[in-house]
Amino acid sequence: MPKANFRIWRGDADGGEFKEYSTEVSEGMVVLDAVHQIQAESANDLACRWNCKAGKCGSCSAEINGMPKLMCMTRLNDLPLDQGVTVQPMKTFPLLKDLITDVSWNYRVKKKIKKFKPREPDNADGSWTMSQLDVDRVQEFRKCIECFLCQDVCHVLREHHLHDEFIGPRSLVYTAALEMHPLDTEDRVDELKKAEGIGFCNITKCCTHVCPEEIKITDNAIIPLKERVADRFYDPIAKLLGMLFGHK
Numbered sequence: 001m002p003k004a005n006f007r008i009w010r011g012d013a014d015g016g017e018f019k020e021y022s023t024e025v026s027e028g029m030v031v032l033d034a035v036h037q038i039q040a041e042s043a044n045d046l047a048c049r050w051n052c053k054a055g056k057c058g059s060c061s062a063e064i065n066g067m068p069k070l071m072c073m074t075r076l077n078d079l080p081l082d083q084g085v086t087v088q089p090m091k092t093f094p095l096l097k098d099l100i101t102d103v104s105w106n107y108r109v110k111k112k113i114k115k116f117k118p119r120e121p122d123n124a125d126g127s128w129t130m131s132q133l134d135v136d137r138v139q140e141f142r143k144c145i146e147c148f149l150c151q152d153v154c155h156v157l158r159e160h161h162l163h164d165e166f167i168g169p170r171s172l173v174y175t176a177a178l179e180m181h182p183l184d185t186e187d188r189v190d191e192l193k194k195a196e197g198i199g200f201c202n203i204t205k206c207c208t209h210v211c212p213e214e215i216k217i218t219d220n221a222i223i224p225l226k227e228r229v230a231d232r233f234y235d236p237i238a239k240l241l242g243m244l245f246g247h248k
Contacts, residue, residue, distance in 0.1 A: 004081045006034060008046065009088040012097045018086070019043075025076050031087060032060055032071035035099075047098035055212055058147030062099050063088045068149040068210045090152040103148050109167050112195075116178050117186040134182035140220060141177035143213040146170065150207035150217055156200045166197035169207035169217050176221035179228070193229045198222070 004025045007018040021038045032050055039046045051057040053072045060071040065079065065086050079085055093101035122129045150169040156162050167175075175196070179188055192198045203226075205218045215221070 002081075004034070004076065005084040006038060007084060007086045008035070008038070008043075008099070010043075010046070010098055011095070013095050016095075016098075018088070025081070027077065029076045030072055031062075031064055031069075031074045031076065031079075031085065034076065034085070035071060035087065047096070047100045049100045056145055058145035061090055061147045061149050061152065063090060063152070068152045070147060070149070070212050073212055090148070092152040092154070092158045093148070105163060106146070106148055106151065106168075106170060109171050110174060113167075113171065113175055113178070114186045114188050114191065116181065116184055118183040119185045128183055130182045134180075138177050138180050138182075140215055141173050143215055144170065144173055145213060147212060149210045149212065153206045153210050154201075155204070155206070156197075162197065162200060166200045169201070169222065171196070172198065172201070172225060173215065173217055173221045176225055179225065189228050189232045192225055193233060198226055198229055201226070 002025060003022050006021045006023065008021060010016050010019045021042055023034055023037045023041060025034060032048075032053060035046070035048050039048070048060070048071075050060040050072065052059070055070055055073040058070070061068065062071050063069070063086075064071065064074050068090065071087070076085070087099065089095055089099045089101045090103075093103050093105065096102050119128075121127060148170055150173075151157055154168050156166045157168050175188055175192065178184055178186065201222055203218050203223060208215070208217045208219070211217060
């Protein structure tokens with residue numbers, strides 16, 4: 001079997017460096033297979049987070065040849081093996097060890113977002129009547145596996161480190177799933193503009209590009225939320241109607 005060269009980041013919050021490894025590869029292998037093989041052969045202490053190996057848990061996020069990807073879904077035959085493969089941790093989050101980063105900030109942000117608040121039932125049996133179109137609209141957002149690749153590639157977090165001012169695309173997708181739910185009555189628009197910093201997003205669609213679930217993050221989640229903020233704060237007619245009849 002042919003061999004391929006890998007440059008894998010080794011280190012922790014205090015520093016580190018890329019170390020080179022060589023391992024045999026075969027048809028059908030993914031990057032995670034190669035990392036596991038390197039662990040077994042020559043780097044037993046290499047730290048790597050993974051779980052399902054099926055692209056559904058979001059655990060094995062990393063940057064492969066500079067692009068945020070899931071290691072378990074990145075096939076070696078799709079990479080230029082003659083040039084070697086570089087594997088490093090996500091840049092947006094604090095490094096713990098080797099390929100593992102601390103993504104707990106995402107969960108702290110999620111806890112601050114207003115929870116689902118359903119309207120009163122429409123029917124005597126406690127059920128609701130909903131349009132199938134409204135139901136379908138939010139189903140896409142529920143495909144999110146919280147791999148946080150969209151957070152990693154977002155320049156507001158990655159380059160400008162505005163974690164205290166911007167919640168990032170993943171959290172905006174979560175907000176959209178609540179805000180656009182046909183039963184939800186909670187109002188999150190003020191928070192989107194102020195505490196959650198949706199105005200920082202300049203809709204480059206880089207988050208959509210890296211999403212392994214192919215969620216249209218920018219078009220279907222972020223832009224509609226931006227429109228709600230614009231209607232509330234910058235459209236005088238919509239603002240007046242909101243004052244008269246309520247916002248939602």
